[in-house]
Structure formats: C-alpha cells, structure tokens
Amino acid sequence: MTPSADIRAFMARLGHDFARPELLVRALTHGSIASATRPDNQRLEFLGDRVLGLIMAEALFQADTGASEGQLAPRFNTLVRGETCAAIAREVGLGEVLKLGRSEMMSGGRRKEALLADAMEAVLAAIYLDAGFEAARDVVLRHWAGRLDSVAEDARDAKTALQEWAQAQGMPPPSYEQTERSGPDHAPVFLITVKLADGREAQARGAGTKRSIEQAAAQALLARLEDKT
Structure with missing residues (x-):
C-alpha cells in the first residue's frame, strides 16, 4: 500500500x-473503528509491550552495571509505564494519525492517555x-534517550517523597492498594493504586x-501533582 501524506510525516517523526x-x-487502528477487514491494534499492543520491556531492561542493565535489582526495577517501571508511553506518543504526534471511530474521536480520543x-x-x-529487533531498539533508544539519562533521579524513593508531600499538606500518609494481580506465580504482574486523602490517585502496573x-x-502521582503546580 502507498501511505498517505500524514502517515509518511509520522514515519519521519518516528x-x-x-x-x-x-x-x-x-x-494506529483503535477498536472503535475496527471491523472484520480492518483489525484493531490490540494484538500489536500485546507484543509491543514485551518488545519495549526487553529493550528497556537491556538498556538499564548495560547502563549501570553496579545497580541492584531493587534499584533497576523502579527505573524500569518508570520507563515502560503508560504515562511515559503516552508522553512519547505526544512528542511524536501519534494522536494526529490515530484511526478512531466517530464517537471516540468526538470524546477526545486523540488526547486520551x-x-x-x-x-x-x-x-x-x-x-x-x-524490520526486526534492532530497528525497534533504535527507535526506542532515540525517543527514550532523555528519560534513560535521568531515570535514576526520576525513580528515586518516590514513596517517601509522596508521603512528605502529603504531610506538608496536612494529610495522612497515602494508601496503597493491590487492585489487580495477573500472570503466573513465579512472575506476577501487579496493578497498584495509590490514593491521597483528598481523593487524588494514580496507578502503576x-x-x-x-x-x-x-x-x-x-x-x-507525584508527576501529576507537579503538573498542577
């Protein structure tokens, strides 16, 4: 197929x-516009999550040979979480080329995290x-480069920082709740929700x-609080 002008422009940005x-x-095809002859992106999303995870794990492993698993894990989660992927998507203008159904488009789907x-x-x-793993790695490392450079600081002891912020606002410490668990027992995947007393919350998986x-x-949650300041 011959790509449209907007798709070619997106490839250049990418x-x-x-x-x-x-x-x-x-x-780029969301389920809201998918059909029997126009499949959505969910299967690709499943694969892409694993591709990104391997690239980030390898990059972190090589970047800091002295870091422990306890140090690498929060850095990894910072780099692959949904908020980071959405931020990269905004930087490359992905929302402009998303294929959405009319109702999803009208509800602001191009901006939804x-x-x-x-x-x-x-x-x-x-x-x-x-084009293979090397091509995917090149794209990821190009667009995640700044975040990789600063991830050790970004993934500092966020729980302590958030508790100190809450206390400074006269609130009790934030609460953490395991809202979902999936995967095998030897490699569980957790969804954790953190909540402040005023109702503000965030999740990580x-x-x-x-x-x-x-x-x-x-x-x-700290990132959201900083965005509001």
Missing part, C-alpha cells in the same frame, strides 16, 4: 520508514515485525516486587 506500512496503519500509550506500544511492535510497583505508582 524515525522508521516502513517497508510494510500496513503494519503501521494497523498499529490510555489510547496513546496502547498505540505507542503497538507502533513499536509494528516496527519490530517490519508491572512485574517484579509489589514495592517496586508501589514506587512507580507514587512516582506517577
């Missing part, structure tokens, strides 16, 4: 020229299928220890 642009189109994060992962899977996911959730 930094990958697809040999099979139909893969990219599928990665979950839709952007899922589509970003699907795009990474499309690159992987189009990931593998590893519950504490590392709690750190990621606390970091996500």
